Amino acid sequence: MACKCEKEKEIDSCPKIGKAYEINRRLVFVMRLLGVGYEGYRIFCGLMDMGQGFALNTYYSILENIHSASSAVFDTVLSIAVNEEKEILQEQGKAENEFTLSGDGTWKKRGFSSLFGVSTLIAKYTGKVVDACVMSSFCAGCNLWKNEKNNDPVGYAGWLADHEENCTRNHTGSSGKMEIDAVVKMFSRSVDKHQVQYTTYIGNGDSKTFKGILNAEPYGEDVVVVKKECVGHVEKRMGTRLRNAKKSNKGIGGKGAGKLTDKLIGEMTKYYGLAIRRHPDSIEEMRKEIWATFFHKISTDSNPQHQNCPAGESSWCKWRRAEFLGEAEQFKHNKPPLSEAVQKVIKPIYEDLSKEELLSRCLGSETQNNNESLNSLIWTFAPKHLHSGPKVVEIATFLAVIIFNEGFEAILKTLETMGVKIGPQAKGYVQQRDSSRIDRSERRTSDVVKQARIAKREDRAALRDFQEEEEGLLYGPGIAD
Known part of the structure; x- marks a missing residue:
């Protein structure tokens, strides 16, 4: 009724x-x-039986609102990070307008055929993002008109005049060049944007980004940017070189005493990285421990070569521990030394990767770990397996940086900027989430948990090696023939 x-x-x-x-x-x-x-x-x-939703135009309108709000909060967050870095530099008695930072690039699609790439710069002391840049070689409007410009040149000219200012394409060239162009762009705008100069760059040898910075001379001829290597990427060079040597020198790999096995390559790579990390302030100590691994692996009972291994009761070298206890003469090497053929092949690799020029760039044991962590966060908001436009990639970058720098609670600032009211449940949730994340991080960095994680990883590796040895080669080119 x-x-x-x-x-x-x-x-x-x-x-x-x-x-x-x-x-x-x-x-x-x-x-x-x-x-x-x-x-x-x-x-x-x-x-969920909530209806069919709203129209696509409404969705894009809301997306624009999210983009504007997240962009505004993103800029604020960057300014906070820059000021915090300046304060730390000032406390340490260093020039507050000269930053050391790590840079890295990531792509929407794996490989070098991506339409979108994101590059980030993270300050050394705060570990926070101070700039990020999204590069796009795609524009939906340009893509729509590319076939019509010959059929309707007048209409195309009119459209282009209005479109140029809003075109989402800001990169021409290969996807691989996106990182170089983005980092150079961020260096070039650092003075105008933050009133600072990026004088030391932590990068890797996988791209020509640093060369691009030097060629651009963002601060003129008088200021030369200094290069620092990411220790993680330098460590990988050892593994890559050893694997390539094994492939190109038949007979040094496979089963048998003194062979260059995959397990041994993994060990030598790991120890090479540890040698650099354990001596962040001394090139000589780095080099000494790098060579300790080589000589340790070629030692025999008749010719022990442990002079570079650390001495004392707590040494990782069993011969050195026996020496400390006065039992060196009775010590027996359980494992056979590397064969002469293997020694001949890998010694030049050790010589090359222990040069002063390379190790000097490893002083400080700097890494790009923070950048790589941020990269994975970006693509959770714009998954690589789903198509996304440039606006969505930019939103994903803004949100990832906001969370990375200030925690999940900063997301509420974005919602407020959008005009959305924040209720007690939303506020309580983000506070609980941030608190849980901090607790989890503290647990993961404790010595006990670290040792347990290392032991677990080593157990998995040992089990994998045992299984591969027992089962033999199961996958490979032409193996079924």
């Missing part, structure tokens, strides 16, 4: 922002954090 009351009143089902419902903005924002796009949003609404 219909109500006949003249005082009938409509009540909105949720708050409004202007004429739009707040729930729509909140829903799209949360879906973006989950890496879900328009079609995923429609599946959710449909199967």
